[in-house]
Amino acid sequence: AAKGDGRGIHRFYSSEMHADAEDRRKLEEDLRHALACDGLHLVYQPVVSSRTERITGYEALLRWNHPVRGAISPAIFVPIAEDTGLIGPIGDWVLRTACRDAALWADDIRVAVNVSPIQFANPGLPATVMSALAASQLAPERLELEITESVFLNDDDGTDSMFARLKGIGVRLALDDFGTGYSSLGYLKKAPFDKIKIDQSFVRGAVINGSRNSAIIKAIVSLAEALGMDTTAEGAETQDELALIRQLGCSHIQGYVYGRPLEAGEVMQRQSSHGAVPLIEGFQSS
Ligand code: C2E
Ligand code: MG
Ligand code: MG
Ligand code: MG
Numbered sequence: 063a064a065k066g067d068g069r070g071i072h073r074f075y076s077s078e079m080h081a082d083a084e085d086r087r088k089l090e091e092d093l094r095h096a097l098a099c100d101g102l103h104l105v106y107q108p109v110v111s112s113r114t115e116r117i118t119g120y121e122a123l124l125r126w127n128h129p130v131r132g133a134i135s136p137a138i139f140v141p142i143a144e145d146t147g148l149i150g151p152i153g154d155w156v157l158r159t160a161c162r163d164a165a166l167w168a169d170d171i172r173v174a175v176n177v178s179p180i181q182f183a184n185p186g187l188p189a190t191v192m193s194a195l196a197a198s199q200l201a202p203e204r205l206e207l208e209i210t211e212s213v214f215l216n217d218d219d220g221t222d223s224m225f226a227r228l229k230g231i232g233v234r235l236a237l238d239d240f241g242t243g244y245s246s247l248g249y250l251k252k253a254p255f256d257k258i259k260i261d262q263s264f265v266r267g268a269v270i271n272g273s274r275n276s277a278i279i280k281a282i283v284s285l286a287e288a289l290g291m292d293t294t295a296e297g298a299e300t301q302d303e304l305a306l307i308r309q310l311g312c313s314h315i316q317g318y319v320y321g322r323p324l325e326a327g328e329v330m331q332r333q334s335s336h337g338a339v340p341l342i343e344g345f346q347s348s
Contacts, residue, residue: 119172202232262297
């Protein structure tokens with residue numbers, strides 16, 4: 063039912079089950095089982111160039127269809143996976159699967175993968191990334207790792223060297239959900255990001271309660287441009303939001319206005335029916 067999204071379910075879920083320890087234990091057990099028995103899958107949301115309005119890549123988003131409870135949002139189960147250490151093997155699976163799927167796409171289409179701060183703190187991450195690339199034969203520059211500001215909470219030598227090791231592999235790095243966390247401009251100076259993803263909270267309502275959100279988006283865009291980074295505006299839902307974002311100069315756009323996350327098979331279909339770089343026309347799905 064909640065194909066792709068799952069936010070409605072999230073609301074339903076949090077009111078019914080939030081903070082129930084017994085329930086969390088059961089979910090953890092079920093999640094472990096899902097990982098072992100093919101119960102997780104990825105969907106892919108298009109990322110579109112502002113200038114050309116063509117797809118430049120897709121973000122891989124994790125989905126879990128619980129056999130009894132139906133779709134459970136990653137906003138619910140990723141934190142459980144992080145608390146229990148399951149995020150390690152789940153994150154490995156996501157990387158391998160996303161690289162394998164993307165290797166079948168056109169050469170100029172990237173895949174973005176979310177990396178949890180727990181994975182980022184694991185010195186084995188670069189080896190996992192290299193092994194996913196090798197197994198799929200995906201070129202490193204076609205893989206973009208999305209990292210949130212929370213990795214800077216324990217800002218130390220380990221953080222710096224992890225960035226250097228990942229850049230050394232040749233993958234791209236994106237700073238996800240920018241503006242929601244512990245934003246400090248200090249780390250933008252030293253962390254080698256290729257892209258800043260502007261959180262949807264700035265995009266949402268930028269049209270309605272206008273000027274403040276717009277001013278922030280504009281400032282982030284000029285900062286990113288000065289640092290040679292791309293920007294993706296997350297969560298654009300309406301034509302008005304789209305028009306505003308393009309006017310503010312974001313280089314890329316990701317949101318329901320261009321498309322909800324697609325199953326891997328649907329991505330393949332679009333590639334074959336629209337050529338190497340699919341046009342957006344007719345992309346707005348239900
Ligand atoms: P995120 O990385 O910021 O992903 C973007 C979220 O925004 C996705 O929610 C996407 O479906 C949603 N979204 C995109 N466009 C729109 C829009 O126009 N309107 C609205 N209302 N929402 C939009 P999703 O798939 O529920 O994922 C939530 C979060 O869960 C992600 O936020 C990410 O932090 C985490 N997550 C998802 N997959 C993975 C994964 O494989 N690994 C890890 N560590 N975290 C993941
Ligand atoms: Mg993301
Ligand atoms: Mg995000
Ligand atoms: Mg987010």
